[in-house]
Amino acid sequence: MDLIFPDRIALAQRPTVLQPLPRLSKRYGKKISLWRDDLTGWEFSGNKIRKLEYLCAEAARHGADHLVTCGGPQSNHARATAFAARRLGWDITVVVREPPEGLHHNAPASGNLLLNQLLGANFLYVPYDDYQAGGGVYEPFLEKAARELTAVGARPYIIPEGGSCPTGCWGYLDATRELLSESNGETLDLFCAIGSGGTFAGLELGRELLDAPFRLHGVNICDSAGYFEQRIQGLLADTNTRYADHGVDYIQESLNIHDGFVGSGYAVASDDDLRFYGEIAREEGILLDPVYTGKAFRGMLALISEQPGEFSENIVFLHSGGQLATFAYTDQYSRILKDA
Ligand SMILES: Cc1ncc(COP(=O)(O)O)c(C=O)c1O
Numbered sequence: 001m002d003l004i005f006p007d008r009i010a011l012a013q014r015p016t017v018l019q020p021l022p023r024l025s026k027r028y029g030k031k032i033s034l035w036r037d038d039l040t041g042w043e044f045s046g047n048k049i050r051k052l053e054y055l056c057a058e059a060a061r062h063g064a065d066h067l068v069t070c071g072g073p074q075s076n077h078a079r080a081t082a083f084a085a086r087r088l089g090w091d092i093t094v095v096v097r098e099p100p101e102g103l104h105h106n107a108p109a110s111g112n113l114l115l116n117q118l119l120g121a122n123f124l125y126v127p128y129d130d131y132q133a134g135g136g137v138y139e140p141f142l143e144k145a146a147r148e149l150t151a152v153g154a155r156p157y158i159i160p161e162g163g164s165c166p167t168g169c170w171g172y173l174d175a176t177r178e179l180l181s182e183s184n185g186e187t188l189d190l191f192c193a194i195g196s197g198g199t200f201a202g203l204e205l206g207r208e209l210l211d212a213p214f215r216l217h218g219v220n221i222c223d224s225a226g227y228f229e230q231r232i233q234g235l236l237a238d239t240n241t242r243y244a245d246h247g248v249d250y251i252q253e254s255l256n257i258h259d260g261f262v263g264s265g266y267a268v269a270s271d272d273d274l275r276f277y278g279e280i281a282r283e284e285g286i287l288l289d290p291v292y293t294g295k296a297f298r299g300m301l302a303l304i305s306e307q308p309g310e311f312s313e314n315i316v317f318l319h320s321g322g323q324l325a326t327f328a329y330t331d332q333y334s335r336i337l338k339d340a
Contacts, residue, residue: 001247003209006170008053009060011084013041015178018316021284028304030315034286035179035190038293038321042087046321047199048080050171051163056084058167064157068145070095070138073103074267074291076322077162077196079112082119093122093149093156095141100128111328162196166239172202176210179316187213188314193296194218194257197232199320204232205239208250215312217256217303219296222266225259232257261299267291269329273298274336289322290329 018033025032042049059067067085071078071094078094085092094116096103103125109117116123124145126134134140138161146156163171179190194200200218207216220228236250263270269290276298277288288294297317304311326333 001249003173003247004245005174006054006167006243006246007057007061008170008174009057009088011042011053011056011087012045012049013039014175015182016040018179018182019286021286023283024280024301028301028315029308030304030311030313032315032317035182035316035318037175038319038323040321042080043083044321044324045080045083046076047172047318048077048163048321049084050175051168051198051202052081052084052159052171054167054170054174055157055159055163055165056088059090059157059159060088062155062157064090064155066091066093066149066154066156067159068093068095068142068149068156069159069163070097070142070161072097072099072267073113074111074325074328076112076325078121079115081159081163082116082121086119091122091154092116092119093124093145095124095126095138095145097126097131097138098128102127111324162198164196164198164201164235166235166242168198169202169205169235169239172199173206173209174202176203176206176212179206179214180210180212183214183314183316185213186314187312188215188316189217189311190214190316190318191217191219191296191300192318193292193320194220194228194232195222195292197228197235199318200228200255200257201232201235201239203318204236204255205248205250208253209248214316215256217258217300219258219261219299221292221295222262225257228257229255258299258303261295261302263295267325269294269332271332271336274329274333275340278333278337278340286319287323287326288319289325291325292322293317293319
């Protein structure tokens with residue numbers, strides 16, 4: 001059965017281009033290109049907007065007028081969802097998981113939290129201990145928020161963490177078609193960062209169901225490869241079940257997830273990491289973000305220099321955006337730049 005793509009609301013600017021990185025290509029002896037999904041053109045929404053195109057279409061089908069989503073205070077996904085909601089004339093509620101040390105609610109907000117305030121989002125703050133006591137997942141809090149909204153006459157639609165659910169997977173399944181055309185169907189190794197798994201899962205579905213000639217590699221920037229292998233296999237199986245009538249029949253394969261590049265933890269960048277992003281900026285005129293693409297890109301270069309024979313001559317790295325987070329590292333960057 002041919003694939004039947006569900007409805008989507010066009011929000012992203014596409015196709016995004018493949019940009020060659022000539023100096024890094026020379027240094028690593030491979031043709032390395034950047035897939036510029038940081039330029040999807042939607043208020044810096046990077047990879048998130050591709051998932052949201054499908055999720056918002058589903059929300060509209062359900063008659064929603066209010067999106068409910070979640071993330072940490074600096075979640076790119078929550079901010080992208082808030083922009084999408086406002087673009088469509090809807091309201092937005094964000095369930096914010098507070099960090100272990102708590103959030104200072106009277107302190108000025110910055111970064112994505114500030115942007116969510118600017119957009120007039122409603123917030124449901126969940127203290128870290130309550131989140132853990134709820135099983136370490138967002139679902140109970142998302143459902144509570146949706147129940148409360150329904151009780152006051154709103155029509156909420158829940159978008160889970162990172163938009164990484166079967167409907168969100170269509171974003172990168174769809175993007176695979178663009179990659180095939182942009183790369184002229186060349187054989188390649190494609191790398192991406194893994195944060196909640198939906199981008200990788202969508203590309204994996206695209207690879208298999210569209211018979212795309214690439215090998216997919218994910219670099220986890222939190223948790224572990226084992227955790228994501230399980231989580232993403234679960235997501236792929238759910239997508240099979242949910243979209244069997246759309247021609248999705250993914251046959252399970254083991255996934256290439258490369259561990260070892262998380263560093264000291266999610267969103268923690270070492271001085272050495274930040275120096276590396278500075279070097280890449282000077283060498284190629286591109287900006288990697290300190291939470292996702294920076295760690296994954298660095299991981300990719302380490303892998304191809306350690307085992308060049310394991311990878312094809314064409315390497316593509318998905319730049320999934322997130323550069324606004326740079327400004328959350330201003331003090332650390334300033335210190336490093338002063339010492340340089
Ligand atoms: C900039 C950026 N890149 C990559 C990712 C990872 O994508 P995913 O959550 O689909 O694994 C995220 C979000 O988690 C992100 O904000």
